Amino acid sequence: MTPLQKLEHRIWQASTPTVWEKVLRVLIAVLRIINRSQIKLFATSLTYGSLLAIVPLLAVLFTLLKSFGIDTFLQKILMEMLAPMGDSGKEVGQYLLQFVNNAQTGLLGGVGMLFLFYSIFTLFRKIEVALNQIWHIHQLRSSKKQLISYLGALMLTVLVGALVIAGNVFFYQKLVQPEGEGNAIIVSLLMWGKRLLSVILTASVLAVVYSSVINTQVRFRAAFSGGLFCALLWLPLTAGFTALIAGSHNYSLIYSSFAGMIILLLWLDILWLLFLSGGLVAYFSQYPALLRAYNSKQLNPAEQEYFANRLLHIIIEHFEQGKGVVKLSQLINCTGLNRQQVLNLLAPFLSNKVIVSVGESHTYLLAMDRQKISDEFICQTIRGQVRGVSHDSMPEHLDNSEDLTYTGRQPE
Structure with a gap:
């Protein structure tokens, strides 16, 4: 590698970047996005x-x-x-x-x-x-x-x-x-x-x-x-x-x-x-x-299941602690993913009424009974094997949502 490439590699791979390394990351990212x-x-x-x-x-x-x-x-x-x-x-x-x-x-x-x-x-x-x-x-x-x-x-x-x-x-x-x-x-x-x-x-x-x-x-x-x-x-x-x-x-x-x-x-x-x-x-x-190095690549199926599980548990934790809705910015900062990756992972849970989006500012709230949400259910949802959830799985505060059913189909 050239000295410039070595410097760039050092900037992006630093586990605990200094203030100047963070500034350089921002400048490099801005220049790359402008060009591409x-x-x-x-x-x-x-x-x-x-x-x-x-x-x-x-x-x-x-x-x-x-x-x-x-x-x-x-x-x-x-x-x-x-x-x-x-x-x-x-x-x-x-x-x-x-x-x-x-x-x-x-x-x-x-x-x-x-x-x-x-x-x-x-x-x-x-x-x-x-x-x-x-x-x-x-x-x-x-x-x-x-x-x-x-x-x-x-x-x-x-x-x-x-x-x-x-x-x-x-x-x-x-x-x-x-x-x-x-x-x-x-x-x-x-x-x-x-x-x-x-x-x-x-x-x-x-x-x-x-x-x-x-x-x-x-x-x-x-x-x-x-x-x-x-x-x-x-x-x-x-x-x-x-x-x-x-x-x-x-x-x-x-x-x-x-x-x-x-x-x-x-x-x-x-x-x-x-x-x-x-x-x-x-x-x-x-x-x-x-600005973390890995978040620009495509997530593989295993990473999708891991981060989907983490996202759902963050939303569940907020709900159980009475903190209410979770902002998209919180999910991004907790997982290290970019905005589009988080939105893509949340999409199947939104369509199946596992969570709901509140307002226009991308805030999310649990919309399904916590006891029904297992790690297996999360993985099957992200794989596209969930067609919906039953009406009695919804919490009382969202009990007026439409009827849905969960297939429970195992991976092929």
């Missing part, structure tokens, strides 16, 4: 969706922030985000601000504004679809729940964004300016504190989006990890893209006035790819067992 999955296609789709939604979204943000009297600072943030594009960024920023002003003054008419708000909803829906695919969630919420969730995410984003802007203003006007003629070390420390605060609040904004949009219960710690990943990569990413654009003068020669649009598409695609990568980091933070 459709995440880049989702980023491209979101890039083109942004072209329709960016003007109405900015118009809404400017309107909301104007009530705080800090809409001018949003203009500065917008120009800073486009700064890596060089001169093209300034040109695109001026056009965007002009379009936003037209949208705010009502020049588009009622139908035009309705279309723009629909484009915002469509963009958020695309974000939800992309993040749900990353989290292996194949069920979308109803349009009503989506609308409420998107509005909540937008309002919380505006609130945290206002805190970011207010924090920057406070640091500059109250701390940095008074010390401007004083100790340079203090000024430097204050500027580092300002950057740290911006990183934390930016990560919080992204955490709100991850928590609100993904159709499952996302722990804030996991969502914040994904947001922090994006916030920390922002500076080196912008520096690298700025250097790339500065060294590529041929864009203007080849594309002429269209160069700004081409560069904007490239920059948006990179930003969306970074955002979706943060969703992957949040996924691995919520389900750390996914």
Whole structure:
């Protein structure tokens, strides 16, 4: 093996990985998934969706922030985000601000504004679809729940964004300016504190989006990890893209006035790819067992029976101890399997009413008399040899379920 392969083998096979080995596992897993999955296609789709939604979204943000009297600072943030594009960024920023002003003054008419708000909803829906695919969630919420969730995410984003802007203003006007003629070390420390605060609040904004949009219960710690990943990569990413654009003068020669649009598409695609990568980091933070070396392979029949037995006993233990439902995240972390493997193992027990799924957040509850569930019954269920269970096998709290029968057929 090459030295790089040896290092990778050591990282993945470590029984008690260090913090840095865990971080490297996450980075390697994210890079592999980006190269082998459709995440880049989702980023491209979101890039083109942004072209329709960016003007109405900015118009809404400017309107909301104007009530705080800090809409001018949003203009500065917008120009800073486009700064890596060089001169093209300034040109695109001026056009965007002009379009936003037209949208705010009502020049588009009622139908035009309705279309723009629909484009915002469509963009958020695309974000939800992309993040749900990353989290292996194949069920979308109803349009009503989506609308409420998107509005909540937008309002919380505006609130945290206002805190970011207010924090920057406070640091500059109250701390940095008074010390401007004083100790340079203090000024430097204050500027580092300002950057740290911006990183934390930016990560919080992204955490709100991850928590609100993904159709499952996302722990804030996991969502914040994904947001922090994006916030920390922002500076080196912008520096690298700025250097790339500065060294590529041929864009203007080849594309002429269209160069700004081409560069904007490239920059948006990179930003969306970074955002979706943060969703992957949040996924691995919520389900750390996914980073174990063996969980990516196909389970053989013996492993299926072993893990099915373990899953059922976890659910039974929760039921007997009065803890109620068991979350999917608990089952994943207890077994070390990935999300899809656990769902596949639970499927025959759900179809035969041995357990039931409660609500839309993948929580499970025992639905059969504990005395009827033997290790042999579990193995026969996972082999597909169980057609159902009888009505009197159901616990009293679920006694209204449909009649089922258990064949008891032995393995052939």
